[in-house]
Amino acid sequence: GPPREYAGRREAGALEGGCGEKVEGDIELKHGMPAAAWLGGGSSDAAAILKLLVFMFGLDVPAERLRALAFPLGADVPFFLAPGPQLARGVGEALTAVSGLPDYSLVLVKPPFDLVTAKVYGLFDDMGGATADFQTRCNQLAASLAGLVSAESTPTADLLPKIMQNDLEPSASAIFPELAGLKEEILAAGALGALMSGCGSSVFGVFSNRESSETAVSLLRTPRRQVWVTEPFRD
DSSP, X not given: OOEEEEOOHHHHHHHHHHHOSOOOOOEEEEOOSOTTSOSSHHHHHHHHHHHHHHXXXXXXXXXXXXXXXXXXXXXXXXXXXXXXXXXEETTTTEEEEOOOOOOOXXXXXXXXXXXXXXXXXXXXXXXXXXOTTHHHHHHHHHHHHHHHHTOSSOOOGGGGGGGOOOTTHHHHHHHOTTHHHHHHXXXXXXXXEEEEOTTSSOEEEEESSHHHHHHHHHHHOOTTOEEEEEOOOOO
16 A cells, blocks of 8 residues: 555554653554455554564563563554464463464455444344353364374364354354355355454455465456455464
């Protein structure tokens, strides 16, 4: 996207409060991610600004301290301070690096409309919210992830759908009935699994390699959709 001014006042304030040093400057941010897509664009911006300010002003801020300063800016901001896959617990602030995941490629599909976060979460609560077995299922997913990366043989991308789950999909589907159809379309294009990102409206498909994901793009792209191929950061 086009460059836009980014004051970075929240990030500077967080560092000033945590380090006791004056931090200020003008920042031009090139933001290439779509807004309201729940792909972590705003939080990754905040993390990048924090790291930039630490570097520019030569601040001595240990990684653990920086994560603590980042958390009030957004529950998922600490996640973006370190590249590579991480297991997030709590409300997203308790992070454990994960290594050993199989190679895979992603196709991101952004439909031509946004979902309002408050409405999705509000309907989620109206529909019963987190069920009694929510924490149990989280632990089961974490165990499945640990089993995947500790397998004696090299894990393959087709195992990833077993640990793909988004509890916000039912409430999002009530607002966005086309969600199920979009996921099916992505699967039909060759994805091993498909899932809504955050509270939508973006949906991603997991592919075993770059070639298959690029083929899928030609099948999924329409004049009103945004479609990208991407690959995850590796630690």
